[in-house]
Amino acid sequence: MEQINTEIHRQLRKEMGRNENPSAGIIDSQTVKGTPESARESGFDGGKLIKGRKRHIVVDTIGYLIVALVHAANIYDGHAARQVLTALFSIVDTVKKIWADGGYRGEEFIQWVKEQFDCVLEVVEKKKTGEGFQVLPRRWVVERTFAWLGRSRRLSKDYERKPTSSTGHVYMASIRLMLRRICKERTLLQGAALEAA
Numbered sequence: 001m002e003q004i005n006t007e008i009h010r011q012l013r014k015e016m017g018r019n020e021n022p023s024a025g026i027i028d029s030q031t032v033k034g035t036p037e038s039a040r041e042s043g044f045d046g047g048k049l050i051k052g053r054k055r056h057i058v059v060d061t062i063g064y065l066i067v068a069l070v071h072a073a074n075i076y077d078g079h080a081a082r083q084v085l086t087a088l089f090s091i092v093d094t095v096k097k098i099w100a101d102g103g104y105r106g107e108e109f110i111q112w113v114k115e116q117f118d119c120v121l122e123v124v125e126k127k128k129t130g131e132g133f134q135v136l137p138r139r140w141v142v143e144r145t146f147a148w149l150g151r152s153r154r155l156s157k158d159y160e161r162k163p164t165s166s167t168g169h170v171y172m173a174s175i176r177l178m179l180r181r182i183c184k185e186r187t188l189l190q191g192a193a194l195e196a197a
Helices: 002-015 077-091 107-117 139-150 163-196
Strands: 024-033 043-045 050-059 065-072 097-100 120-123
Touching: 002 065, 002 163, 024 077, 024 139, 050 077, 050 139, 050 163, 065 077, 065 163, 077 107, 107 120, 139 163
Parallel strands: 024 097, 097 120
Antiparallel strands: 024 050, 043 050, 050 065
């Protein structure tokens, strides 16, 4: 599934007039409730007060999935991110900057990303002066991706026995999104060509 997602992602970026391989990305995780079937490899996220699993993703700057990993919810983002980023750079080695939220802060981790992948990790945090809801630069893109993926009924909870099956369903939802976007782009191009004729 990962290879299919990667190929479709490259094709989509190409059809949108962008470089096939992204130069930047945004990382984040989403905790989802589990079911009795998924209880084997799950955990409790103390921050969100949810028992289940985490979907850890990296998206490009337009919000399309590059890599996904599902793991127990009790694993801290900064620890799981090492595995996620290793998977990311095994797929694409052109990413030079990654934006993240406060869960990824820490000089040791930021330095590890720089040394391992020659990539800058920038933590985007809320402004201390602002109150209430804030649209944070770059971070809103990955939040929108989670909303897109959430439209898939199979992703409303974590129903799978194995985290690898859960990861597969994230990729399937991503592939569906990108194929719809490719069809839309081609329809727009055909429409423009007909108008010009």
